[in-house]
Amino acid sequence: MFLASRHTSRRHGLALALVLCIGSAPVLARPAAADDAPDPGPALPYIIGLHEAYLSPGYWAARLPDADTPILDRRQIDAQHARMRAEDPHIQDIAALPASIPASQVRSAITALSHWPSRPLHDIHGNAIPAALRQDIEANLALDAIATTTVPQYGLVVHRGALRTFPARQRVFSSTEGTDIDRFQESALFPGDKVAVVHRSADGAWLFVHSERYSAWIEARHVATGNRETVLGYGAQGPYRVITGAVAHTAYTPEDPRVSRLQLDMGVRLPVLADWPPAQVVNGQQAHASWVVQLPVREPDGTLSLVPALLPRSQDSSSEYLPLTPRVLLQQAYKFLGERYGWGHDYDTRDCSGFVSEIYRSAGVLLPRNTSAQGVSPALDRIAFTDKDGAATRDRAVAALQVGDLVYIPGHVMMAIGHVEGRTWVIHDTAGGSWKDADGQRIQAHLNGVSVTPLEPMMASDELRYIDRITNIQRIRAQTP
Structure with missing residues (x-):
């Protein structure tokens, strides 16, 4: 990339x-x-x-x-992180964002990413992207709706979600010979990732967010917004489980589909509810064969809740980062x-x-x-x-x-x-x-x-x-x- x-x-x-x-x-x-x-x-x-x-x-x-x-060692890694955050302009500290952001700054962040490529683009069938579709996608940026000042909202990602160039699911390709490289696909965020929301698309389905390593569009359904201190404090204290497999999944549960078979990618770190009562079930299942982890979920109104979920001990994870x-x-x-x-x-x-x-x-x-x-x-x-x-x-x-x-x-x-x-x-x-x-x-x-x-x-x-x-x-x- x-x-x-x-x-x-x-x-x-x-x-x-x-x-x-x-x-x-x-x-x-x-x-x-x-x-x-x-x-x-x-x-x-x-x-x-x-x-x-x-x-x-x-x-x-x-x-x-x-x-x-x-x-x-961990001390040296922490020192490197301090250098990274101080010296590397690609690492963003969303906790340092001002209480209000001027419209020019929000607009600049969006247009730095969301500008239509000069090369021809095609859909998954090899057809050229029509001008009307381009106009609809660009209109969904809602640049005219940016307020004079924006108060950032803070949220946690609740499900692995794509980061996109534009607020659209439309897949586009610069070649008619392959459909693997979607030119509007930027990256992804993972459960527990922290974001600052600074703009919403015209249709309301997309959020423009700043995260530690990227700024882009993510579907609103993947983000739950909440109190700034709650969001920034999530996972600040251990104990933890760090995903050490390529991926891991939470236990299946029909009681709360929001945390059922949730994909967790390598390196995701989740807080453990170590004081969970042994006899108390989690979503209909006793927890002795799993870790009780705390996960963010999105309520129907888009707000954040933190709930328990089971990470089976069979899944590849560790109590701390690997050496x-x-x-x-x-x-x-x-x-x-x-x-x-x-x-x-x-x-x-x-x-x-x-x-x-x-x-x-x-x-x-x-x-x-x-x-x-x-x-x-x-x-x-x-x-x-x-x-x-x-x-x-x-x-x-x-x-x-x-x-x-x-x-x-x-x-x-x-x-x-x-x-x-x-x-x-x-x-x-x-x-x-x-x-x-x-x-x-x-x-x-x-x-x-x-x-x-x-x-x-x-x-x-x-x-x-x-x-x-x-x-x-x-x-x-x-x-x-």
Whole structure:
């Protein structure tokens, strides 16, 4: 996903030979034992160089001498978050919004997002979007109805909801050959996410909201508004359950459909009602085999209530954020292996930047939403590349990648998982990919999901490798003042 950045690139030097410095942290050459792992067996078909063993996180963790050594402890993660909130313009503190916002500021926030693309758009059947439909969608912005000053309302997301460019469900595509990438799909918010509501669509069905990582349109049915202190204080105190699976679901309950089989994505953190009486049922079910969590729900008038719900112990969750270690990053990434690619969190899945965000979120690490913002974040340890960096410089940087490093090319991010037999391997959520066959012909691969591939053979065109297109490498590591 793309999001324009206002941050100016900060250049890091590249060391020669065996050591690559990112900020102040030296990156040593891979351990001597890296190629001493057992034979991974014959190659699998189609994906270049892939073996069965490479599809297991344990294979990569076993090759590391420090798989369980913390990359950052909780204190260091908190310090990084403080930098992120202070220095990265893509992270928004909705608690700092003024009591009233001038119309010009509300209008500017909406029009920065909701401007019609210049390229032709088509519907799901390949037909051009008619002018009348465009007029209806743009009219639903209700820009003329913005008050002189707006008092923000605060709310909690009650159900996984799409963030949209316009207040419309209409799916639009820039190509007639595929319907996976809806150009009005921006991102998603999850149960318990906090938002500030600053505008409502003309039909009343959509809200323009600011959240920590994004501002966009969300359907009003996914948000419950309430007292500012209640909203901002939700989940401020533990105990908690952190979702550590790719997704988890609350228990089915006909008594309260609002919290029945609710999808909770990796990294979502919910408060636990630890003092819930053992004999008291929750929505018709005794709670000994579940955690009693507190969830926001939307009442018929749109207001917020907080209710108990059951998160079965069979669902993958933890009492706190996972430790940030190479093994944990590998394990969490592989929980998504094979999941369908979802542009802007479409299809109830995720895209490349959402994929890496949620891996790190399960360890309590905050990242900006989109690749263009992640790649330049000043709060991370960044190496920036320009057209002046040649193949040798880029190849040295790739050879020095460590597990968890994030590699950015225009519009895409990959996470490094290790090196074997002279190749660097990555896991990424990708719509496509290509490499050259034995005859030098480029193979276009419709991967369309979370995949494991080598980095070196991946081609961006007939002549350019992915490596030649790298714009940034980001490493989540402690920074030295």
